[in-house]
Amino acid sequence: xxxxxxxxxxxxxxxxxxxxxxxxxxxxxxxxxxxxxxxxxxxxxxxxxxxxxxxxxxxxxxxxxxxxxxxxxxx
Amino acid sequence: xxxxxxxxxxxxxxxxxxxxxxxxxxxxxxxxxxxxxxxxxxxxxxxxxxxxxxxxxxxxxxxxxxxxxxxxxxxxxxxxxxxxxxxxxxxxxxxxxxxxxxxxxxxxxxxxxxxxxxxxxxxxxxxxxxxxxxxxxxxxxxxxxxxxxxxxxxxxxxxxxxxxxxxxxxxxxxxxxxxxxxxxxxxxxxxxxxxxxxxxxxxxxxxxxxxxxxxxxxxxxxxxxxxxxxxxxxxxxxxxxxxxxxxxxxxxxxxxxxxxxxxxxxxxxxxxxxxxxxxxxxxxxxxxxxxxxxxxxxxxxxxxxxxxxxxxxxxxxxxxxxxxxxxxxxxxxxxxxxxxxxxxxxxxxxxxxxxxxxxxxxxxxxxxxxxxxxxxxxxxxxxxxxxxxxxxxxxxxxxxxxxxxxxxxxxxxxxxxxxxxxxxxxxxxxxxxxxxxxxxxxxxxxxxxxxxxxxxxxxxxxxxx
Numbered sequence: 138x139x140x141x142x143x144x145x146x147x148x149x150x151x152x153x154x155x156x157x158x159x160x161x162x163x164x165x166x167x168x169x170x171x172x173x174x175x176x177x178x179x180x181x182x183x184x185x186x187x188x189x190x191x192x193x194x195x196x197x198x199x200x201x202x203x204x205x206x207x208x209x210x211x212x
Numbered sequence: 213x214x215x216x217x218x219x220x221x222x223x224x225x226x227x228x229x230x231x232x233x234x235x236x237x238x239x240x241x242x243x244x245x246x247x248x249x250x251x252x253x254x255x256x257x258x259x260x261x262x263x264x265x266x267x268x269x270x271x272x273x274x275x276x277x278x279x280x281x282x283x284x285x286x287x288x289x290x291x292x293x294x295x296x297x298x299x300x301x302x303x304x305x306x307x308x309x310x311x312x313x314x315x316x317x318x319x320x321x322x323x324x325x326x327x328x329x330x331x332x333x334x335x336x337x338x339x340x341x342x343x344x345x346x347x348x349x350x351x352x353x354x355x356x357x358x359x360x361x362x363x364x365x366x367x368x369x370x371x372x373x374x375x376x377x378x379x380x381x382x383x384x385x386x387x388x389x390x391x392x393x394x395x396x397x398x399x400x401x402x403x404x405x406x407x408x409x410x411x412x413x414x415x416x417x418x419x420x421x422x423x424x425x426x427x428x429x430x431x432x433x434x435x436x437x438x439x440x441x442x443x444x445x446x447x448x449x450x451x452x453x454x455x456x457x458x459x460x461x462x463x464x465x466x467x468x469x470x471x472x473x474x475x476x477x478x479x480x481x482x483x484x485x486x487x488x489x490x491x492x493x494x495x496x497x498x499x500x501x502x503x504x505x506x507x508x509x510x511x512x513x514x515x516x517x518x519x520x521x522x523x524x525x526x527x528x529x530x531x532x533x534x535x536x537x538x539x540x541x542x543x544x545x546x547x548x549x550x551x552x553x554x555x556x557x558x559x560x561x562x563x564x565x566x567x568x569x570x571x572x573x574x575x576x577x578x579x580x581x582x583x584x585x586x587x588x589x590x591x592x593x594x595x596x597x598x599x600x601x602x603x604x605x606x607x608x609x610x611x612x613x614x615x616x617x618x619x620x621x622x623x624x625x626x627x628x629x630x631x632x633x634x635x636x637x638x639x640x641x642x643x644x645x646x647x648x649x650x651x652x653x654x655x656x657x658x659x660x661x662x663x664x665x666x667x668x669x670x671x672x673x674x675x676x677x
Contacts, residue, residue, distance in 0.1 A: 144564060146565075148228060156310075157309070157310070158310075158311070163455075164445070164458050164459050164462060165459060165462070165634075165637045165638055165639060166441075166459070166462040166463060166466050166632075166633065166634075166637065166638045166639075167441060167445065167458075167462055168368075168371065168372075168373060168374075168632050169373060169441075169462075169466055169629055169632040169633045170373065170440055170441045170442075170462075170465065170466060170469060170499075170500040170502050170503060170629065171373075171374055171440070171441035171442040171445065171500070172239050172372070172373070172374035172375070172442075173445075174237070174238055174239040174309050174374070174375075175238065175239055175240060175374055175442055175445075175577070176234065176238045176239075176240040176241075176574070176575060176576060176577055176578045176579075177439075177442045177443070177445070177446040177544050177545075177548075177575045177576075177577055178442075178445055178446060178449065178575075179446070179449065179571070179574040179575050180228055180574075181445070181446075181448075181449030181450075182449075183455060188454065188455040189452050189453065189454055189455060190445075190448050190449055190452070190453050190454070190455055190457065190458055191449060191452040191453075191563060192449055192450065192452070192552075192563070192565060193228070194565045194568065195452065195563045195564050195565045196564035196565065197564050
């Protein structure tokens with residue numbers, strides 16, 4: 138995961154998912170003693186490209202803007 | 213279609229809850245709005261000679277079914293109104309956070325009816341004799357239904373553990389004198405800091421010695437040291453953990469937290485720890501707020517029901533709250549910031565960001581602010597009352613109804629813990645993470661006992677609400 142100088146942030150990347158309902162489905166048991174809507178989570182989410190859970194402020198060379206159509210570079 | 217595209221096709225848009233958006237998109241803030249709303253309305257009613265009393269109905273203590281029947285025959289409209297108010301308040305909050313009230317309402321009706329059954333069982337005169345403490349009944353009931361019977365998925369919409377417990381903790385603040393928080397807070401913070409640093413150190417050391425990835429080691433370490441699942445997801449995000457790290461931590465925290473709900477109160481009772489000491493020990497050694505409150509409430513029930521140990525049930529809950537919420541939870545942002553610095557400068561995770569001190573605020577458990585404000589409000593507004601007048605005029609009209617509403621929110625929470633814990637669905641943790649986390653559990657429980665029952669014993673014993 139190298140980072141080019143002008144890469145966008147994960148929060149604007151199509152590989153990034155941080156919707157609370159999505160995360161509660163992805164992390165089984167999360168809602169039993171916590172919640173994806175808790176302040177402590179901030180805006181963290183899952184990167185489906187690299188299979189990591191990270192801050193929305195992160196960025197990497199594989200950044201793909203949200204507007205990109207599904208047929209373009211998906212992986 | 214790639215996996216990414218398949219996933220995107222069926223998923224909602226990503227959400228940004230930073231900045232002012234947080235005020236209506238995060239559960240912590242909604243717990244503050246709901247909790248402080250109840251407290252403020254209670255204060256207004258109080259100064260106009262009225263009260264939440266009528267709405268804050270709870271099942272009466274009973275010895276026979278005839279007595280119970282008479283109670284419900286007389287009071288069913290109060291339960292209906294109370295249900296409607298809870299449902300409206302939680303629906304409003306969940307709607308603002310992007311959830312669907314249409315799914316929540318029927319599920320919450322299920323939670324409310326089951327909570328009523330649990331409350332009734334807990335109010336049976338012989339309940340204490342048989343060990344039927346309401347938190348344990350709720351938990352066992354919920355676990356049994358979720359794991360042995362099975363429930364339809366649509367009911368999950370009503371099992372909002374965190375919203376219920378955070379609202380209850382804000383309400384708890386209204387019953388705690390602010391002067392007591394100022395007096396007790398520093399010791400709680402010192403004790404919590406010692407235990408948190410040692411527990412994190414042990415888990416991290418054992419985990420890395422066993423060859424686990426440093427990010428997983430940090431996630432497990434803070435999960436055990438600070439506030440369980442919430443801490444684990446915060447740290448996993450801050451250090452850029454692998455997708456499977458957080459589920460491993462969730463599994464381990466959940467198993468140990470539920471085990472400790474049953475173990476800590478009964479061991480504390482066997483050791484005849486005073487209410488304050490027992491509450492502080494639970495606050496130091498439980499892993500999550502919701503599970504900890506369940507354990508502390510259980511101990512409170514044992515204290516008041518058996519009379520075998522000194523202190524009051526309120527002391528147990530108060531000591532727990534000071535220790536866990538004031539002492540431990542508030543550090544999560546600092547842990548996240550510190551570990552983000554380490555991860556981005558030394559672990560070469562390629563996160564493409566610099567650690568940002570603002571993270572301390574972003575991740576701060578905001579509901580704690582509501583706990584402080586509620587305490588400050590009630591303390592300031594009733595400061596002119598002498599103790600005798602307070603007990604005669606303020607307590608039954610203002611404080612007691614808030615306590616009863618808090619009890620309902622606690623039971624919604626305890627029941628929801630059980631109903632959402634499906635053991636078969638949890639991720640396999642693996643032997644090494646289990647060993648690392650368990651080593652921290654052992655040290656945490658022993659050190660928590662030493663600090664609560666020996667080093668600071670006189671302090672916690674004399675904690676007076």
